[in-house]
Amino acid sequence: MEYELRGGYPLRREEFDERMRCAEKYLFSLGVGDPAEEVGRINATLYIAKIHYIQEKLGYGPRAMFIGAPDFTFQTSPNKFYASVPEGGKVIWGDGSYDFIPGEMEFDFCGMLVGAVKDDPDLEGILDSLHEMKGKNLEVDGRKIGLRNFSPGSHFLNLYGVENHEALDMPNAVAVLHTSSDEMRDPLADFVRERAEGMRTPFGKSCILQGDDAREYEERCRYASDFSRRKRTLLFEEIFGGGEVIANHNHYELTGPNEAIIGCNIIREEGEVFVTTLGDSLSAYLVKGKTNISREKIREIVSGPVEGWAYEELRRVNILPHGGGHKLNEVDGVAKVVLYPGGKVIIPRCGSKDGTSAYADMKEISRSYRSVAVLDRVRSLELGDHFATLRFIHGIKVDF
Numbered sequence: 330m331e332y333e334l335r336g337g338y339p340l341r342r343e344e345f346d347e348r349m350r351c352a353e354k355y356l357f358s359l360g361v362g363d364p365a366e367e368v369g370r371i372n373a374t375l376y377i378a379k380i381h382y383i384q385e386k387l388g389y390g391p392r393a394m395f396i397g398a399p400d401f402t403f404q405t406s407p408n409k410f411y412a413s414v415p416e417g418g419k420v421i422w423g424d425g426s427y428d429f430i431p432g433e434m435e436f437d438f439c440g441m442l443v444g445a446v447k448d449d450p451d452l453e454g455i456l457d458s459l460h461e462m463k464g465k466n467l468e469v470d471g472r473k474i475g476l477r478n479f480s481p482g483s484h485f486l487n488l489y490g491v492e493n494h495e496a497l498d499m500p501n502a503v504a505v506l507h508t509s510s511d512e513m514r515d516p517l518a519d520f521v522r523e524r525a526e527g528m529r530t531p532f533g534k535s536c537i538l539q540g541d542d543a544r545e546y547e548e549r550c551r552y553a554s555d556f557s558r559r560k561r562t563l564l565f566e567e568i569f570g571g572g573e574v575i576a577n578h579n580h581y582e583l584t585g586p587n588e589a590i591i592g593c594n595i596i597r598e599e600g601e602v603f604v605t606t607l608g609d610s611l612s613a614y615l616v617k618g619k620t621n622i623s624r625e626k627i628r629e630i631v632s633g634p635v636e637g638w639a640y641e642e643l644r645r646v647n648i649l650p651h652g653g654g655h656k657l658n659e660v661d662g663v664a665k666v667v668l669y670p671g672g673k674v675i676i677p678r679c680g681s682k683d684g685t686s687a688y689a690d691m692k693e694i695s696r697s698y699r700s701v702a703v704l705d706r707v708r709s710l711e712l713g714d715h716f717a718t719l720r721f722i723h724g725i726k727v728d729f
Contacts, residue, residue: 330371336669340531348531352377355394355639359622359630359648359710360401360417361702364657368403368675368691371666373415375673379532380422380431386528387429387539393422394639396646398593399706400654400699407690409435411672412533416592417654421642423587430543432521432536434589436550438557439484439509440579441651443604443615444565445500445572450488452723458568459486459727467567469559472512476729484508484728486568487606489613489719497717504569505604505613505719506561508729509581513553520546533672543586550583557582564729576602576615580651592654596620596647602716605707607653608698609724615717616707618649626710649713650706653699655691 334345352374360366373395380393397418404410412433422431467474484507491499524546525536538546558577565574583589594603596618606613627635627643635643657677664678664685675688688694707713 330663331665333665333667335667336671338531338668339670345531348378348381349374351391352381354636356397357394357630357639357643358397358401358418359399359706359712360397361399361699361706363699363702364660364662364677365402365655365696365699366397367663368657369397369401369416371663371675372403372410372413373397373418375413375532376415376420379413379530379535382530382532383429383431383528383535383537384422384427387537389423389427392424392427392638393420394642395420396643396648398648398650399703399710399712400593400650400652402592402654402656403691405655405691405696407692409433410690410692412535413673414591417650418593419584419588419590419595419646419648421588424638425586427587428540428543430538430546430583430586432525432538432546433534434583434591435514435518436553436582436589437509437511437514438553438579439507439581440557440561440577441604441606442506442558442561442565442574443576443602444504444506444569444574446488446502446504446569447572448501450502450504450722452488452725455486455488455568455723455725459725462567465567467563469556469563472556474560474563474729475511482726482728484726486725486727487613487721488723490722492718492720494717499717500573502722503575503719504565505606506565506568507606508557508561508564510553510557510560512560513556517546517549517553520549547583547586554579554582560729576604578603592651594618594649594651596649596713603649603651603713604719605650605652605704607700607703610721611700612721613719614704614715615719616649616713617716618647618713619711620645620647621712622646622648622710629710650703653703655696656699658695658697660694
């Protein structure tokens with residue numbers, strides 16, 4: 330990748346290149362290798378370099394890595410893209426004893442619930458239930474749940490028919506509820522603003538929680554993770570009047586003192602069921618996770634020697650995609666990245682059209698979602714077993 334340093338960039342070329350080489354050694358991808366992943370790799374590499382720089386300043390050894398899931402892609406939030414926060418994988422910055430947490434990941438505890446619903450779910454009846462919910466004071470632990478409903482964005486309530494449901498001993502139809510928890514995200518963002526120490530690095534600003542503040546933040550995140558799952562269960566019960574919950578996982582959260590998942594699923598026990606949703610109106614899939622990834626498959630994705638601690642993290646990553654991930658339209662790759670002291674600009678390579686566009690973030694770039702290529706990657710790497718195909722029936726754009 331060509332990086333151009335401009336505007337008084339604070340590192341000499343030689344030091345920049347050396348830091349980027351070091352960061353690239355700790356970036357591992359299980360992704361599909363398309364232009365969207367290429368943009369994702371740029372952000373992830375810069376983020377690893379940023380964490381290494383912070384660790385040096387705090388007196389730690391540089392120990393940070395990123396493992397991209399099959400849906401490894403890029404952030405569309407301008408603030409997160411500006412901060413080089415990666416998307417679609419697991420970020421690790423220590424062995425659990427590094428007493429600091431970078432605050433710019435802004436966890437929202439986004440996740441998906443899969444629940445059994447009655448046969449032939451009625452769209453108008455569900456819309457009525459959603460409308461009636463606006464007048465209710467739904468709470469979890471005395472905290473009121475925001476019910477914005479019908480909002481644009483990536484969250485949704487989808488209804489699916491289960492193919493071969495009788496043979497699989499599954500219900501005929503399921504709902505997939507995709508939500509986050511602003512009720513948890515916003516207070517945690519306030520906590521970071523009040524407690525974190527700002528730090529400038531050559532790879533962008535960071536805000537660092539240390540010591541007791543980091544431990545308190547982690548404890549609050551554990552509660553927020555549980556809150557988000559219980560919130561989805563409550564919403565599902567309110568909309569559908571109950572039903573078996575088949576899966577309920579967060580895919581954006583702090584998972585330990587020195588690790589987080591950003592847009593992917595983590596398997597905690599063999600055979601655990603997860604849902605992978607693809608684009609609007611497409612089928613979704615239930616997958617039974619495996620405690621992955623095998624030594625043989627690691628050799629397929631790693632070209633050179635891997636440090637012992639990083640290899641062990643790879644072996645126990647236990648990762649699955651939660652969706653298809655953003656896909657770039659009309660982009661063949663990245664021609665160049667221009668770095669300034671205050672940010673970066675991506676210049677794509679677009680062989681199918683004349684002229685050049687430059688992007689400081691990916692919010693407005695033409696994009697869609699990947700489809701079955703992500704599932705093909707899951708199969709080829711033996712990360713999980715396809716369990717059931719969910720045929721799309723209805724989709725409702727809601728955000729809770």
